[in-house]
Amino acid sequence: MKEFLLGIDLGGSVTKVCLFDRKGHECGSASAAADNLVPAPDRVERDTEALWQTVCSLIRRAIDAAGVPAADIAAIGLTGYGNGICLVDESGTAVGPAIVSSDDRGTDIVAEMRASGQEKKIYELTHQRLWSAQTGTLLVWLARFEPGRLKQTRWFLGIKDYIRMKLGGKAFCEITEASSTGLMDLQTRAFDPQIFSLLGIEEYFRLAPPVLDCCEAGGAVIAEAAALTGLAEGTPIGGAIFDVDSSMLASGILDGETLCMIAGTWSINEYLAEKPPHGYGESTNSLSLAFLKDRYLIEESTPTSASNLDWFLAKLLKQDGRDERDDALYAQVAGALENTSPEDTNVVFVPYLYASATHPDAKGCFLNLSGYTSKEHMLRAVCEGVVFSSVF
Structure with missing residues (x-):
């Protein structure tokens, strides 16, 4: 039996790779500070190709630190910060830098959608208030100010989904993060063209990627990625999971009785709930579909940590x-x-x-x-x- 599991965390502040045995003991790890770019006061971006090269190096370092053969790694799991946006073309090449979730360029768009009443209409489908670095808000910003990038784009992805694509060769997003983007109907668990229309970006519904469940198989390591990372070709890759969900799951929280607090790039307080919060205007919390299929994750968070x-x-x-x-x-x-x-x-x-x-x-x-x-x-x-x- 293959005895080891590899975890990759694409954080807003640090990128981490850890190797664990099946009892959960850490056997080897490597990390690097995130090389975020701040080209303007309200911008936080990341060079996606440089990030991929960093991940490749960290995987090799973690395997070396563990002193185990790559062939003994049973599977790979990924997590990472949610929202922001990463654009890729048909070949999987990044179209410009990724926008990080601590970016603030969408503030005026949020205010506009709130004043016009569009946010309230969207809320009926998403149960989410808009915010400045939410994927839906950023698509509106890109459509207005950088439409040329969207013309080159085939898929929008989360940062962890970009790295999974580089490892496995196929583009997907996964349900826990996708449900937080402000673009998904939480009842149907699918990206909704009506939401894109309410945002005024209906022509970009074509950019929505296929959606995986977080526990679903997400492909296997391709030859090119194996050569760069030292992983064995064909190593299975998991569907991945939103970092707020993975933190809660790793804390052993499976019910709504316990609060989870996270001090990372963001300051996050969260809990599980059986039902969405009350109507628009009665809650400013964020909401997404949890790692448990019959639960919602209620989150209060700001990039103030x-x-x-x-x-x-x-x-x-x-x-x-x-x-x-x-x-x-x-x-x-x-x-x-x-x-x-x-x-x-x-x-x-x-x-x-x-x-x-x-x-x-x-x-x-x-x-x-x-x-x-x-x-x-x-x-x-x-x-x-x-x-x-x-x-x-």
Whole structure:
């Protein structure tokens, strides 16, 4: 029996690959910070080909760290951040950079759809309020401002679905993430041309990919991917799963009695429910189809979490020109928290670098800086802002 399982996580802040045995013990792993591009104040993008090369390298490193033959890997599972958008042409080549879920270019479109009443009509099918980096919102933005990219495009995909396509050669999306895109009727569990029409992008319904169940087979490793990753050709690939679902499942949550909290790129609080929330206007939570077929996943989330800490480390803590290891940087974080107390300073950090948890135009900032303020005080404020954003 093949004894090992390979997991790939395409996070908004870090890309990770881990090898596990069948008892769940980690046998080898490798990770790399996500190389996000910020070409404008409201943009967060990623070079998809560079990401694929990173994943190939991480797979090789994880297998080497485990010291096991690739032929002993029974299957591959993938997860990743939801929404944003990745466009590919008929050959599977990326059409421009991927847009990451912490992007904020769609804010004006959301406000427009809300004011016109279109959002309320869409809600009747999706049970979701629109937001700026939701796949449906981004398709509207691309149709208005970069229609040439959509003309070249065959499929829109999530980031994990792009990597699964590179591994297995076929384009799919999967149900847990697809149901969060604002483009799927949650009753029929299918992309709905009526929703595309309500968004004013009916001509782009043709870009919707086939939908897999998260537990369905998602293909097998093709020869080209095997050569790049060191995996055995023909290794089965799972259907993949939205990261908010995988976190809940990995936490052992199978009912609606327990809250799951995630501090990653996004600050996320979520639980399982048997029914969608009440009507439009009565809930601002996000909703998607859960990994359990008879449950919904109710989620409150904003990109106000660890991505803000990563920004501080990269821009203000990491020394220019020095290739400091992540563990050294996080040791500085731990030291700052140990060496200061809440009473030492009244510096406040608002963690709205990528989007707001309140007013859509609110931005990140430090408050109460003075000549007494140290870098440690600022670092404590960033960590406090990240934590408090989870309970706000």
